[in-house]
Amino acid sequence: MSNEVNNLEKINIENFQNDLITWFKREQRDLPWRKDQDPYKVWVSEIMLQQTRVDTVIPYFNRFIEWFPTIDDLADADEEKILKAWEGLGYYSRVRNLQTAVREVRENYNGVVPETPEEISKLKGVGPYTAGAILSIAYGVPEPAVDGNVMRVISRVLSIWKDIARPASRKVFEQAVRELISHEDPSAFNQALMELGALVCTPTSPACLLCPVCEHCQAFEEGIQNELPVKTKKTKTRNVQLSAAILVDESGRIVIHKRPSTGLLANLWEFPNVEIEHPIEGERGHLEELFNTSIGIDPDLEKIIGQVEHVFSHLIWNIKVYIGKINSEFEGNDQWKLVTIDEIEQFAFPVPYQKMFKMYLESLEK
DNA sequence: AAGACGGGGCA
DNA sequence: TGCCCAGTCTT
Numbered sequence: 001m002s003n004e005v006n007n008l009e010k011i012n013i014e015n016f017q018n019d020l021i022t023w024f025k026r027e028q029r030d031l032p033w034r035k036d037q038d039p040y041k042v043w044v045s046e047i048m049l050q051q052t053r054v055d056t057v058i059p060y061f062n063r064f065i066e067w068f069p070t071i072d073d074l075a076d077a078d079e080e081k082i083l084k085a086w087e088g089l090g091y092y093s094r095v096r097n098l099q100t101a102v103r104e105v106r107e108n109y110n111g112v113v114p115e116t117p118e119e120i121s122k123l124k125g126v127g128p129y130t131a132g133a134i135l136s137i138a139y140g141v142p143e144p145a146v147d148g149n150v151m152r153v154i155s156r157v158l159s160i161w162k163d164i165a166r167p168a169s170r171k172v173f174e175q176a177v178r179e180l181i182s183h184e185d186p187s188a189f190n191q192a193l194m195e196l197g198a199l200v201c202t203p204t205s206p207a208c209l210l211c212p213v214c215e216h217c218q219a220f221e222e223g224i225q226n227e228l229p230v231k232t233k234k235t236k237t238r239n240v241q242l243s244a245a246i247l248v249d250e251s252g253r254i255v256i257h258k259r260p261s262t263g264l265l266a267n268l269w270e271f272p273n274v275e276i277e278h279p280i281e282g283e284r285g286h287l288e289e290l291f292n293t294s295i296g297i298d299p300d301l302e303k304i305i306g307q308v309e310h311v312f313s314h315l316i317w318n319i320k321v322y323i324g325k326i327n328s329e330f331e332g333n334d335q336w337k338l339v340t341i342d343e344i345e346q347f348a349f350p351v352p353y354q355k356m357f358k359m360y361l362e363s364l365e366k
Numbered sequence: 367a368a369g370a371c372g373g374g375g376c377a
Numbered sequence: 378t379g380c381c382c383a384g385t386c387t388t
Contacts (some may be wrong), residue, residue: 045383046383049382049384050384050385051381051385052372052374052382052383053373053374053381053383054383055374056374056375056382057383088372088373088374089373090371090372090373091373092371093371093386094371094384094385124385125385126385127385128385129383130383130384145383148381148382148383149382149383166367168367191383194383195383198382198383204376204377204380204381231380231381234379235369264370264371265372266371310373311372311373312371312372313371313372314370350372
């Protein structure tokens with residue numbers, strides 16, 4: 001494995017560590033999860049930061065810690081509330097896995113986040129990156145924490161032409177970091193690598209002239225920093241047509257539905273909707289029939305108030321938004337509820353349905 | 367190894 | 378539009 005990173009011999013590791021860490025201690029951003037090294041808070045921040053930008057995470061992190069200050073608070077929380085805390089952040093399985101995992105910590109580790117790679121990696125939602133991040137930042141363990149930033153930085157510094165889109169490549173970068181990591185300050189080293197990737201060694205047009213380790217960088221030396229990292233794979237998104245309805249009863253309450261516990265947007269709330277596989281020309285009666293047969297709701301649809309388009313990483317939703325009325329016989333249960341406009345905010349809705357609700361409120365003002 | 371899984375920011 | 382972001386889990 002180690003000969004795959006043969007460029008390691010060209011670098012002065014100790015100087016590299018010093019330049020990198022010195023820069024980090026001087027330039028690091030003031031972030032809420034850097035105020036202390038509470039393993040729980042480090043853990044929460046690392047889960048939130050998965051595939052999510054720092055600026056997006058900050059307000060979510062502050063509110064999450066406010067609502068669930070300790071492992072016990074999170075372990076005891078209702079799922080509805082943790083989903084509400086995550087509403088709009090995306091990748092909602094992260095927070096359900098996090099709650100599962102803190103319960104494991106309470107049961108199996110006496111409420112203390114484990115500090116060995118073997119144990120921490122068993123926790124739900126803790127993969128190789130997060131394990132290394134928590135261990136190094138909270139406990140000072142010299143484990144690699146290889147994320148997209150680190151692969152980009154290391155691919156340039158060591159001129160590694162492995163395709164970072166392939167799962168197998170991560171091991172190469174982990175091995176490189178094992179060789180490079182500071183054993184005096186693994187926390188600063190790992191965070192510095194990520195901070196450098198976020199602030200200086202960016203995906204496009206890296207700021208090499210401001211880089212604290214440019215003199216160690218083989219890509220910079222050869223002027224090929226813009227060719228690295230190598231990353232293939234294009235995601236092809238498919239289109240899904242939906243029709244959804246704000247259905248109101250006699251007293252103005254609205255029908256909402258809880259999504260299934262698995263799959264896309266699991267356990268979040270939505271407005272009644274059906275997928276339209278074969279668009280039929282404007283047949284409202286046909287659509288009402290479709291609502292009836294597919295979700296057991298018999299609405300009186302009045303009109304379309306607009307469309308919502310929402311792009312996910314792997315698909316695109318195009319939602320035709322209807323308003324309508326619901327029969328008086330409608331009864332709620334665990335999955336179906338009638339709620340007032342003011343009660344809506346207590347439930348966690350994915351963004352496309354937030355857009356839809358906003359559209360509905362605007363239609364009322366006219 | 368590939369796909370599922372959110373959402374927003376930026377060229 | 379397409380790419381990228383402090384990735385992990387399932388198939």
